[in-house]
Amino acid sequence: MKKEITLTEQMFYILLTLCEPMHGYGVMMKVAEMTAGRIKLGAGTLYGAFNNLQKSGLIHFVGVDEENSRRKIYETTENGRLILISELNRLEENVKNAKEILYADGEV
């Protein structure tokens, strides 16, 4: 768990979305929905991310899509979840510190 993996925002969302097994297009749609269209993942970025995340053991291949056997389905591994949790802690610290400073006098 000591591994220093810096997740880009897009990688973070891919890993998060894959906590539920899904194929590439599904991930893109889900992330676009969660961020209200702010993050639109490109096909190439997602393909590369799947390869990299699989190599570092953060996601694993679970099978192919029933409708299209050439669509691979992946899922986040236990290690991947640990990475997400440490990222969540980091983000919470950011939010806490920012709130303390920005909202110090009760102003926005």
Added chain:
Amino acid sequence: MSDTKVVKKLFFAWQEDKELNWLSNMAKMGWELKHAAFCEYYFQKSQEKDIVFAFDYRAMNKSEFEIYISHFESFGWQYISSVANWHYFKAYRKDVVFPDIYSENTSKIEKYKRLMLTLIITLLPSLWAIILNLINYQNEKMPVFIFFVVFVLSMDCFLFYGIYRIYRIIRRLVRGS
């Protein structure tokens, strides 16, 4: 007037934006790219004027390639053809959520690093060949040797220049991300 045409044109790997723009402009004028080969572009008359293009650089085996293509197809990209591990894609603007295959710089940088590695791997054996020839140098073979060195070195200079241009693209992307 014919419905198809072939255009011979040369773009280098570091002129990707220029090539992409050219293809989009051809589409605006009603010429849709159907096939790309080395220095040759095959166009067909088309009603579809708003087309985006993308090139990816990636080496892989056949079964991986099928999965790769169908992954892109599910995003609305149509596979055109490949030229030496460069894969050409196009999409009708209305079919894609995001008009580029890369949505963040990190993955774009990885693409250029893969390309740079290939260029370096191509460069090394020829440099090695020159060194071997220098070691085994024989006087009577001088004209052949000089011809060989000049030929290989000019190829290498070009490769060096290519690597330098790709390096600049990577540096620009790193600064931008």
